[in-house]
Amino acid sequence: METRDKLFTEEQYVKQLAKYTDRIERFNSIIEQSERNRKEPVNPDFYGRLFDCKVNYIVTMYSMGEKLECIKSNYISTINVLEKCWTPYGYYVQMLWLLSIGIMLEYDDNVIHKLRVLIDREEVKDRVYDVLLNYRFPERKEMADCVFDDVPYRAILEVSDLAKTNKTQTTKRLEKYLKREWYRGHSDCAWHDDHKYGIIHDGYWSFESGALVKVLGLDDSNLKGLPYYPYDMVHWNDTK
Known part of the structure; x- marks a missing residue:
């Protein structure tokens, strides 16, 4: 795979994506628990932090050299989060x-x-x-x-x-x-x-x-x- 942004190596990008994946899973878990609880509305800040991670994940994928077709599923799920937090x-x-x-x-x-x-x-x-x-x-x-x-x-x-x-x-x-x-x-x-x-x-x-x-x-x-x-x-x- 040839990186598009040469300021980081593929190895660095791979490690970074792994960190974003961990954060995305953690915020998804927090949000899902809050939604199940239903005693209080989900803190919008959690949606914002999840959204940041998901956008950064997409940009990192592109910089790393991933095929453009691989971006679409991440793109659509990111928009679904954006609808919860955008200003x-x-x-x-x-x-x-x-x-x-x-x-x-x-x-x-x-x-x-x-x-x-x-x-x-x-x-x-x-x-x-x-x-x-x-x-x-x-x-x-x-x-x-x-x-x-x-x-x-x-x-x-x-x-x-x-x-x-x-x-x-x-x-x-x-x-x-x-x-x-x-x-x-x-x-x-x-x-x-x-x-x-x-x-x-x-x-x-x-x-x-x-x-x-x-x-x-x-x-x-x-x-x-x-x-x-x-x-x-x-x-x-x-x-x-």
């Missing part, structure tokens, strides 16, 4: 990852619709969400003139505007985003620079960049091989 304030980025992955891997509308319901329920004003959701649900027609999280996602306003008139310039703007803005713009995230410590590293991926290429119909040949760009996820169905 844009706590999980904006994770929602964006899941939405982008679902679009790139062309999961069924009924799966992606669950994400749409959560986003629309919270009335989130966000251009990135809107561009991606409207691609799958053209009748939706929402299009915010802002992004929920300005750094680094404000660049997507330019990307989506340029796509209306100049696809070549759109790709160049996305290239700049990947090279200069995406990673630096997440410097306040707990996972930023975690590869330097050799303890835990899920992988660094701008999944929304891949989803935008698919949605906007861009030529991403110049993006292939760039750090953070999930090229094979964008093109997984090209030869099928």
